[in-house]
Amino acid sequence: MSVSPPDAAAGPSRGRRAASPVRLLAGAVGTVLAASFVIFSSLSVAPGDPVSQILGQKATDAQRAAMRTQLGLDDPLLVRYWHWLTGVVHGDFGTSLTYRQSVSGLLGPRILTTLALVVMSAVIILLVGVALGAFGGTSQRWRPVVNGVVGFGVAIPGFVAASVLISIFAVKLGWFPTYGAGSGFVDRIWHLTLPAVALSLGWTAYVAQMTAAAVKEEASREHVMTATGRGLPRQLVFRRHIMRNASIPVLTASGLTVAGLVAGSVVIESAFAVDGIGSLLIKSVSNKDYSVVTAISLLIVIVFVLVTTVIDFAQAALDPRLRDGGKV
Amino acid sequence: MTSDRLLSIEGLRVDLPSRSGSRERRTVIHDVTLSVDDGESVGLVGESGSGKSMTTKATMRLLPPGAKVSGGLTFRGESVLDYSRKELAAYRSRKVSMIYQDPRAHTNPLLTIGDFLVEGVVATGQMSRADALDQACALLVDVGVTDAERRMLQYPHQLSGGLLQRMMIVMALMPSPELILADEPTTALDVTVQSEVMAILAEQIRERSLGMLFITHDLDLAAAVTDTLAVMYAGVIVERGPSDEVYSKPRHPYTAALLKSRPSAVKVERLETIPGRPISAYEAGPGCVFAARCPFATEECREVRPALRQVGGRSVACHRAEDIASELFEGLSA
Ligand SMILES: Nc1ncnc2c1ncn2[C@@H]1O[C@H](COP(=O)(O)OP(=O)(O)OP(=O)(O)O)[C@@H](O)[C@H]1O
Ligand SMILES: [Mg+2]
Numbered sequence: 001m002s003v004s005p006p007d008a009a010a011g012p013s014r015g016r017r018a019a020s021p022v023r024l025l026a027g028a029v030g031t032v033l034a035a036s037f038v039i040f041s042s043l044s045v046a047p048g049d050p051v052s053q054i055l056g057q058k059a060t061d062a063q064r065a066a067m068r069t070q071l072g073l074d075d076p077l078l079v080r081y082w083h084w085l086t087g088v089v090h091g092d093f094g095t096s097l098t099y100r101q102s103v104s105g106l107l108g109p110r111i112l113t114t115l116a117l118v119v120m121s122a123v124i125i126l127l128v129g130v131a132l133g134a135f136g137g138t139s140q141r142w143r144p145v146v147n148g149v150v151g152f153g154v155a156i157p158g159f160v161a162a163s164v165l166i167s168i169f170a171v172k173l174g175w176f177p178t179y180g181a182g183s184g185f186v187d188r189i190w191h192l193t194l195p196a197v198a199l200s201l202g203w204t205a206y207v208a209q210m211t212a213a214a215v216k217e218e219a220s221r222e223h224v225m226t227a228t229g230r231g232l233p234r235q236l237v238f239r240r241h242i243m244r245n246a247s248i249p250v251l252t253a254s255g256l257t258v259a260g261l262v263a264g265s266v267v268i269e270s271a272f273a274v275d276g277i278g279s280l281l282i283k284s285v286s287n288k289d290y291s292v293v294t295a296i297s298l299l300i301v302i303v304f305v306l307v308t309t310v311i312d313f314a315q316a317a318l319d320p321r322l323r324d325g326g327k328v
Numbered sequence: 329m330t331s332d333r334l335l336s337i338e339g340l341r342v343d344l345p346s347r348s349g350s351r352e353r354r355t356v357i358h359d360v361t362l363s364v365d366d367g368e369s370v371g372l373v374g375e376s377g378s379g380k381s382m383t384t385k386a387t388m389r390l391l392p393p394g395a396k397v398s399g400g401l402t403f404r405g406e407s408v409l410d411y412s413r414k415e416l417a418a419y420r421s422r423k424v425s426m427i428y429q430d431p432r433a434h435t436n437p438l439l440t441i442g443d444f445l446v447e448g449v450v451a452t453g454q455m456s457r458a459d460a461l462d463q464a465c466a467l468l469v470d471v472g473v474t475d476a477e478r479r480m481l482q483y484p485h486q487l488s489g490g491l492l493q494r495m496m497i498v499m500a501l502m503p504s505p506e507l508i509l510a511d512e513p514t515t516a517l518d519v520t521v522q523s524e525v526m527a528i529l530a531e532q533i534r535e536r537s538l539g540m541l542f543i544t545h546d547l548d549l550a551a552a553v554t555d556t557l558a559v560m561y562a563g564v565i566v567e568r569g570p571s572d573e574v575y576s577k578p579r580h581p582y583t584a585a586l587l588k589s590r591p592s593a594v595k596v597e598r599l600e601t602i603p604g605r606p607i608s609a610y611e612a613g614p615g616c617v618f619a620a621r622c623p624f625a626t627e628e629c630r631e632v633r634p635a636l637r638q639v640g641g642r643s644v645a646c647h648r649a650e651d652i653a654s655e656l657f658e659g660l661s662a
Contacts, residue, residue, distance in 0.1 A: 244438060
């Protein structure tokens with residue numbers, strides 16, 4: 001699973017298209033369904049035998065066969081997928097083989113932890129990234145400094161940042177705990193600060209870069225000259241004619257970033273021993289606990305689809321040209 | 329008295345940092361001298377790249393960062409180049425308005441026409457939003473837009489180029505300015521609506537007795553709508569005088585060549601093209617900027633840059649203006 005930000009220079013290139021709400025929603029549901037089938041079928045052919053995991057190596061062939069039938073493993077793929085899907089619709093993701101517990105019960109509290117981590121990171125990314133980018137995009141003099149900081153942020157992988165942060169702020173200075181997610185609101189924020197910083201570093205740099213590029217491009221538009229030539233105050237030109245227009249690409253980049261955070265949390269949660277979705281995924285993969293892996297993968301897909309759908313709606317809300325059936 | 333002039337530009341010179349990013353600068357305007365009086369329409373004519381747009385940008389102080397400007401640029405006797413930030417904002421928002429060539433590129437696609445029209449006067453505290461909306465509606469009717477209220481709620485991409493340029497005209501008139509700078513206001517439009525939009529603009533200017541600096545490369549159009557003509561070549565004004573005289577009796581070889589090379593609506597004949605290619609200001613040698621393409625050029629023309637001087641009731645920058653006068657007329661009437 002990729003955890004690094006996409007190549008910033010390439011940027012997200014989203015074609016203009018008509019944003020009819022019905023079509024957007026239908027597309028989103030269709031994508032999730034298709035993805036769920038791909039996930040389910042690819043994990044059903046993955047190596048590892050759930051039967052021997054449950055019964056151990058010493059079970060007889062008869063016992064094995066009985067267990068296979070009980071788990072429905074001998075049914076055709078489509079039948080198994082259907083069973084699983086109807087279960088998912090009713091909130092039943094199956095049972096974890098390692099934890100001997102329902103998958104939904106396993107995910108519930110961990111989703112909250114990961115959500116807290118992702119939200120904290122997203123806040124850092126948006127505040128710092130957009131501010132840094134807007135600054136670097138407007139101020140000629142500070143542009144190299146901002147570029148330097150951004151390059152630094154892009155270059156450092158999340159797990160390196162994590163170990164550096166732990167060794168300085170947790171071990172040396174002792175300001176923050178080294179592991180765990182904490183309990184209660186304040187304690188949780190305290191526990192999740194370092195992980196959130198480590199998780200947001202690369203993405204902050206990416207969003208800053210995108211914002212700087214968008215601001216610089218929008219500032220050079222002719223209609224900005226019109227606004228300046230009308231004697232509008234500088235801050236108004238910046239707000240109304242530069243930032244407002246730049247917010248469309250910035251929003252797109254930030255949205256994809258937030259979706260990517262869920263995937264990125266896998267590495268960071270393990271590094272900080274935070275008991276969230278990400279670390280559960282890694283454990284479940286190594287335990288070949290496929291019902292958990294399937295559920296988490298589906299969850300990540302749903303977050304991605306949700307975020308891109310929200311971006312599509314937001315773009316249409318910001319850009320009148322997209323509301324008119326996409327003609328420009 | 330020159331200080332009473334609405335707009336007076338004297339020996340304006342503009343150097344821009346070259347776009348390639350190297351340190352050297354390029355001269356884009358060598359020597360521009362012209363003036364606009366109250367209620368006067370002045371045409372600024374020249375080929376592409378001669379520096380017409382740069383002249384208007386310098387007048388609005390909208391040149392790109394790093395531009396070096398010298399010479400005089402005064403509005404009602406006040407030096408525009410020395411304006412403080414506050415004075416500049418007042419000048420741009422109340423005294424002078426600019427109409428651009430490409431209305432689509434020059435309007436923010438995310439704002440409604442109504443917001444676009446009123447934002448200038450509202451943000452600079454000249455009118456309440458309600459008053460501004462009323463005035464915008466009235467002006468839209470003046471420029472021939474019938475369903476003004478509906479148009480105000482639309483976005484630029486929903487309007488045709490001609491209609492959008494009329495919105496630009498309204499935008500320019502909103503603060504009741506004294507001077508309008510119109511930079512090729514019809515060039516980017518569909519040919520079928522060009523004359524209509526031009527007529528609307530000319531009518532509004534005349535009705536309000538506004539001063540106008542009208543940029544075009546169309547000599548016929550300029551002669552038709554302006555009182556005074558200034559002809560520009562490679563960043564230099566080469567001839568300036570009353571429009572009908574300059575148009576019928578050019579005294580500079582470049583003006584004469586422009587007149588000869590334009591397509592005629594009545595006669596179908598081979599066009600005479602001006603020999604050589606137009607040069608940019610930074611390519612000009614020490615002598616007359618037109619010397620390389622001028623059939624009358626002498627050694628003096630190539631060595632010494634001629635200054636504008638009075639010849640036959642107008643200003644001409646040509647060493648040989650008197651000698652070649654008859655030849656210039658001949659070529660035209662033939
Ligand atoms: N940003 C810039 N940096 C450097 N040089 C520039 C820049 N913009 C324009 N120039 C140069 O300045 C010169 C004058 O340009 P200007 O736009 O004033 O011409 P123009 O007379 O308006 O032509 P057109 O009829 O094509 O609009 C040209 O030679 C052009 O190459
Ligand atoms: Mg131009």
